[in-house]
Structures are given as C-alpha cells and as structure tokens.
Amino acid sequence: NYVEMWTVTRYPNWKLTFRNVGIGGDRSVGGNSRFARDVLLHKPTAMTVDFGMNDGSYRAFEDGTFKPYMDGLQGMANQAKAANIRVAWATPQPLDTAEQGSTALTGYNQTLEKFSEGVKVIADKNGGLFVDQFHPYLAALDRARGKGSKYDRITAGDAVHPGPPGQALMAASILKGLSFPSLVSSAEIDAAGGKVVAAKNCTIENISKKDGGISFSRLDGALPFFPAEALGILPHAPILEELNDYRLQVTGLASGKYEVRVGSKKIAELTAEQLAAGVNLASGALTDGPIADQAKAVKAAVEAKNRFHHDMIFRGIVLSNVSIPEWLGLKLTPQEIETKRQAVITERLAKLPPLDAEVARALVMKANTFDIVPVK
Known part of the structure; x- marks a missing residue:
C-alpha cells in the first residue's frame, strides 16, 4: 500500500491503477504457476516482483532451494515478456531479529543476500529493472545496532513480517530503486x-x-x-x-x-x-x-x-x-x-x-x- 500511496501522491494527475496479488508464504514457483490467473487478469503494463523470503526455507544457502527459486523467477520473466509487461525485480528484505551483534548480516540473512544476487541475474538477463531492497534495509538495521549495547528490533511486527515502520522502509527502498523523485x-x-x-x-x-x-x-x-x-x-x-x-x-x-x-x-x-x-x-x-x-x-x-x-x-x-x-x-x-x-x-x-x-x-x-x- 505504501508504494502505491507514495506514487499516486507524487503523480496525482497520472492515471495509475494498482492491484496487489501477493500471497503470504508464497514462493517464486507459486507466483509463476498462478501468473496467468492473478496477473494477466488485470492486463498490467508494469509490475513489481518480490519473492525470496520463503524460498530459502529459512536455512543456510543450498542449490536445492536456489534453483527452483531462479526457475520460478525466469518463468515469470517469460510470461511477462510475452505479455509485454515491464518488470521491476525486487530483492527480499532481510530479517530483523532480536539477535545481538553489530550487524544483521548473519544466519538466514546471508542466504537472503545470495538469493538477492539471483534477482539481479534475472533482471539483467531479461532486460528488467533491478531493485535492491535488501541492502538499504540492512543498512538501517545495522545503524540501529550501532547505537547502543543492546539491540531492540526497529521494524515492528515480527522478524519476517515487519509492521508499518519496516513496511515504510521496504517501500522507500523499492521507490528509490525505481528512481522515485x-x-x-x-x-x-x-x-x-x-x-x-x-x-x-x-x-x-x-x-x-x-x-x-x-x-x-x-x-x-x-x-x-x-x-x-x-x-x-x-x-x-x-x-x-x-x-x-x-x-x-x-x-x-x-x-x-x-x-x-x-x-x-x-x-x-x-x-x-x-x-x-x-x-x-x-x-x-x-x-x-x-x-x-x-x-x-x-x-x-x-x-x-x-x-x-x-x-x-x-x-x-x-x-x-x-x-x-x-x-x-x-x-x-x-x-x-x-x-x-x-x-x-x-x-x-x-x-x-x-x-x-x-x-x-x-x-x-x-x-x-x-x-x-x-x-x-
């Protein structure tokens, strides 16, 4: 919602229509399989694709989860290209856990960073726009970690599903990646x-x-x-x-x-x-x-x-x-x-x-x- 709200308020005279067809817990394979039903139904001219949080199965990086992730993204790229839809490929955001330390780039976030590299490969291969949501979000987490001896989560919600503070940070990262004025x-x-x-x-x-x-x-x-x-x-x-x-x-x-x-x-x-x-x-x-x-x-x-x-x-x-x-x-x-x-x-x-x-x-x-x- 925040991406939409920021965009329409910045361009109030543009004819913009937004439809959100994201599903909690979904993976890129799921997005690819339901693309015709959920995306093409609305005849979009442009779309953002953001998968990865669930695709790594919340464990260390392995090819067994990465390959299906990349296959799902490429499948969506093929369908978008056939429908003449412009695509901005967004990385997942990192987890904001209560784990202590100077950086959030530990554990599953290391997996998500590698999955984010895969998003860039897909964007470059298919002539899409790469949007790095991961590193701006990580930078904010690490700034907060550097402010005191004890780290308290800053994005509300939970580690995987941030509340409004984290959602606004996600939206801002995406918008900056879209060259938002x-x-x-x-x-x-x-x-x-x-x-x-x-x-x-x-x-x-x-x-x-x-x-x-x-x-x-x-x-x-x-x-x-x-x-x-x-x-x-x-x-x-x-x-x-x-x-x-x-x-x-x-x-x-x-x-x-x-x-x-x-x-x-x-x-x-x-x-x-x-x-x-x-x-x-x-x-x-x-x-x-x-x-x-x-x-x-x-x-x-x-x-x-x-x-x-x-x-x-x-x-x-x-x-x-x-x-x-x-x-x-x-x-x-x-x-x-x-x-x-x-x-x-x-x-x-x-x-x-x-x-x-x-x-x-x-x-x-x-x-x-x-x-x-x-x-x-």
Whole structure:
C-alpha cells in the first residue's frame, strides 16, 4: 500500500491503477504457476516482483532451494515478456531479529543476500529493472545496532513480517530503486519585493504583506506522503525527508522568528535566516493542516479500494477453496463451481473502477493559503 500511496501522491494527475496479488508464504514457483490467473487478469503494463523470503526455507544457502527459486523467477520473466509487461525485480528484505551483534548480516540473512544476487541475474538477463531492497534495509538495521549495547528490533511486527515502520522502509527502498523523485514542489519568494523568484511543480499567487510577514496561495502539483504509523523508523532511516522535498525559500524578511501556517494551522517555526536559506516543510505539513488532511484522505481511499479487492475478490473468491458439506444436499460439479466463481469475480471486478475514482477524487489538488508571520 505504501508504494502505491507514495506514487499516486507524487503523480496525482497520472492515471495509475494498482492491484496487489501477493500471497503470504508464497514462493517464486507459486507466483509463476498462478501468473496467468492473478496477473494477466488485470492486463498490467508494469509490475513489481518480490519473492525470496520463503524460498530459502529459512536455512543456510543450498542449490536445492536456489534453483527452483531462479526457475520460478525466469518463468515469470517469460510470461511477462510475452505479455509485454515491464518488470521491476525486487530483492527480499532481510530479517530483523532480536539477535545481538553489530550487524544483521548473519544466519538466514546471508542466504537472503545470495538469493538477492539471483534477482539481479534475472533482471539483467531479461532486460528488467533491478531493485535492491535488501541492502538499504540492512543498512538501517545495522545503524540501529550501532547505537547502543543492546539491540531492540526497529521494524515492528515480527522478524519476517515487519509492521508499518519496516513496511515504510521496504517501500522507500523499492521507490528509490525505481528512481522515485524526491521533489514534491519548491517555491522561492522575495518577501521584500512581493514576487515569485522561482517555482517548480507549484503555482504561487496572491502574495501580500501580512502582520509583519507575508501571505500567499500555493497550488502544488503533488503531495508529500508518509504514514504516521511508521514514524518509529525515522531515527534509523530519514526516509520522510529523503522522499519528500517540499521546499520553501523566502528572502527579504526582517530578522527574527516566524510561524509558517498553512490554512491557519502552524506547521513550523523558523528564523528569517532559515527561511532565506530554504527549508523542507514536509514533516510539518504532514503533521497538521490541509496538506496532512488531504494525504490522509488519499491513504483512506487507497486502503478502502485495496481492502475491497483483497477481501471481496482476491482472497474472498480467487483464492477461496470451495467445500460444500454433504448435509446441505447441494450437488455442484467442479465446473459449475468454477463457472459461478468466474461470474462473481467479473461482477465484483466491475466495482473496482468506482473505488479507483474515489482515489482520484481525493488526489484533486487545491490551493492552500500560506502565512509567514512573526512569532508573538
């Protein structure tokens, strides 16, 4: 979800449709065998493939597990190529265990690193994009391990299934591998002259002097994004700032401290010197005010759409094993069951576009009023 949320908020005017067909506990062989059913159904133009965590069977590296892994990946590469689908091949992330020591590159993580090398082989062989999720994630774990004598896990959830902090780190690693742009938008304003000096991906209008500072409207072409439930990862990986450069530079203000308000909500307190040098307002903008509210609305719309797809279509029907108890007295052949399954899938798939439209509505950008006034 976080990869999708970051992407749609960075490109709110693009027509993007995301479908998640990952299965917990799956291996590349499984992904290959269900590719036609689960992937081609949606007629994608691009996809990410991320297997490996389960493929090594949680033990030391051996060819007996590596070969099926590579065969499964190559099988998916062949099917994607035949369907003209662009593929980004992502490595697995490492385990975040409570094991003590200066590095997490021990035990099963050594196996996962070797499996990650296999992902690069597949990407290079098939003209795909290689996305290294393993090493950025490992680097964050090792930074945390170097901060004290006792290591406490930083990614929440469990070692294999991270919670929101680990999921945000995974998403950031993948996005960086996809050359995701850090710039949300930037504006430079001359307060003394009341004019726009420069603007990227935003429009600045209605500049006026106000209460010893200035006021203006800013219509951005993108939103910053970061999930509030993942804030715990930031001391170890500053991905909020790295993936959200929401920049403002204001010169010509009298010396002193200023409040930066968006829609009357204070998001930062800065000196004239800091404002003149330029600041990244992403963290404050995502804490309170209209920008934070819109990012939350987008997140809620994406979650609602994905929940419907997961619960009512993918898990609810596609992956459902039908077993009719004898005592019900119902006689249905496997073919009759499959025919009914396909009919319900078609019916429910038709309900996804309206949910996609809700995401698009949440992404409609609006101008916000910025006030930069002296602290009283």
